[in-house]
Each structure stands twice: as C-alpha cells, then as structure tokens.
Amino acid sequence: MRKALWIILGVLILDQALKIWVKTSFTxxxxxxxxxxxxxxxxxxxxxxxxxxxGGTWGKLLLSVFRIATVVLIFLWLKKLSKRDIPFGGIVAVALILAGALGNIIDSALYGIIFEASTYDHISQAFPADGGYAPFLFGKVVDMFYFPIFKGYLPEWLGGDYFVFFRPVFNLADAAISTGVGLLILHQKSVFKEEDTSSKEEISPENQNKQP
Structure with missing residues (x-):
C-alpha cells in the first residue's frame, strides 16, 4: 500500500504543478x-x-459528487487489493486511476475558489481580492495536452472532410486514468479474481478423529 500511495502522491504533485503553471501563465x-x-x-x-x-449546473454538481464517491470506493478497493497476492502492475493500475480521479476533483472542488476566471485576453491570478470565479465543486478542470498527430482530409469515400487525430485536449490526470485502465485490462485476471476458497477442505468431526 505504501508504494501505491507514493504513486498517487507523485501523480498528484505533477498534475497540479502543471495545471497551476498553465492556469497562471497562459491566457x-x-x-x-x-x-x-x-x-x-x-x-x-x-x-x-x-x-x-x-449538462448544466445540476449535471456539474452530480458529476462532482459522483467523482468523490468513486474515489472513496476506489481507495477502499485499493486497500483490499494491497492485502492480496497480486502482481504489482495491478496495484499500479488502480493507483493511477485513483490519482487521476483525485487530480480532477481538486480542480472541480477548489480552482473556482482559488483562481479568478481565465479569459482570452487575461491571465488568471490566484487568490484575487474579489474572490474566485466559482463556488466549491463548481470549478473547471484545466486541460493542456494536444496531440494533432495527423491532420488532413479524409478520402472522398469517407466524406472528404478535414480530420485531426488526436483532437481531444486532456491533462496528466486524464492520462493517468487512461494508463491505469490499460494496465487494469492487462492484469484483469489477477485483480478481479476472487479469493479461491474451494480448494480448502472442510474437516468434519469424523475426519478430525482419523489418524494418519
């Protein structure tokens, strides 16, 4: 469990350091x-x-509550897994998913309180005199990684439209979650395998009295 906690802490520090730098350095x-x-x-x-x-204010609130509940459940699952004899890759997978979820929860929970709003012509400052841009749990998640690996037009038989791969913009927390899910798929047999108790022979009173 200690190694898993170090992984979580490391991802959180890197994720938040990058987000704060981008938030306070970029328009x-x-x-x-x-x-x-x-x-x-x-x-x-x-x-x-x-x-x-x-969607909307209630959707944002429900999403934030759902994220928090999910993080609690994943943490309890990680504690349970750490007591079992499973490959370390399985522990890393769950730790990365937990770290990524926590990283985005911090944005949603606190960034609206800590920072002023970012605009296209103004760099956000931390702890503004007039307060932040949103209440608790209504902050926005900072994204910054954009990998337009391929840009061009699709063949005519696919519509001929302009196409960019990979278009979504994401952050380190998202990458941690995706990596964790990939590792979890690789280690699914060991992670999701229930403890095998079928091989434990039940000893009846008659068997207890038998001498070897």
Whole structure:
C-alpha cells in the first residue's frame, strides 16, 4: 500500500504543478507549440475527461459528487487489493486511476475558489481580492495536452472532410486514468479474481478423529 500511495502522491504533485503553471501563465486558448504534433493548448473543461461535458449546473454538481464517491470506493478497493497476492502492475493500475480521479476533483472542488476566471485576453491570478470565479465543486478542470498527430482530409469515400487525430485536449490526470485502465485490462485476471476458497477442505468431526 505504501508504494501505491507514493504513486498517487507523485501523480498528484505533477498534475497540479502543471495545471497551476498553465492556469497562471497562459491566457485561455493560448498555445505553446513544442512540435507540430505536441502542443500545450490551455483550455478548461467544465465536465468529464477529454473535454466531454455533462449538462448544466445540476449535471456539474452530480458529476462532482459522483467523482468523490468513486474515489472513496476506489481507495477502499485499493486497500483490499494491497492485502492480496497480486502482481504489482495491478496495484499500479488502480493507483493511477485513483490519482487521476483525485487530480480532477481538486480542480472541480477548489480552482473556482482559488483562481479568478481565465479569459482570452487575461491571465488568471490566484487568490484575487474579489474572490474566485466559482463556488466549491463548481470549478473547471484545466486541460493542456494536444496531440494533432495527423491532420488532413479524409478520402472522398469517407466524406472528404478535414480530420485531426488526436483532437481531444486532456491533462496528466486524464492520462493517468487512461494508463491505469490499460494496465487494469492487462492484469484483469489477477485483480478481479476472487479469493479461491474451494480448494480448502472442510474437516468434519469424523475426519478430525482419523489418524494418519
């Protein structure tokens, strides 16, 4: 369990450090082009991972509550798994999923209180005198990774439209969740295998009296 906690802490520190740097250094929509296919593009996501939104004020509140409940359940699951003899890769998988979920919860829960709103012509400041841009649990998730690996037009038989792969903008927490899910699929047999008690022979009173 200790190694899993170190993984969670490491992902959280990196995720939050990157988000805070982007939030307080970029205007909304600003790009930092590293290569043609690797761009830091500052955007904010009021909904789920990879820019998916979940409708309206009540949808946002339900999503935040659901995230918190999910994190609690995943943490309890991780504690249970750590007591079993499973490959370490399975523990890493669940730890990454938990860390990613926590990273995005921090944004939703606290960023609206800590920061002023980011705009296309203004860089957000922390702890503004007039208060933050949103109440508790209504903050926006900071996204920045954009990988337009392929850009071009589809063949005519596919419609001929302009196409970008990979279009969604995401963050380190999203990447941790996706990596964790991938590892979980690889280790599913060991992680989801229930403890085998069928091989334990029940000893009846008659068997107890038998001498070898």
């Amino acid at each position: 909304l929509g600003e790009d930092l082009v590293i290569t043609d296919w690797f761009i830091l593009h500052f955007t904010e996501n009021p909904g789920m991972a990879f820019g998916v939104e979940f």
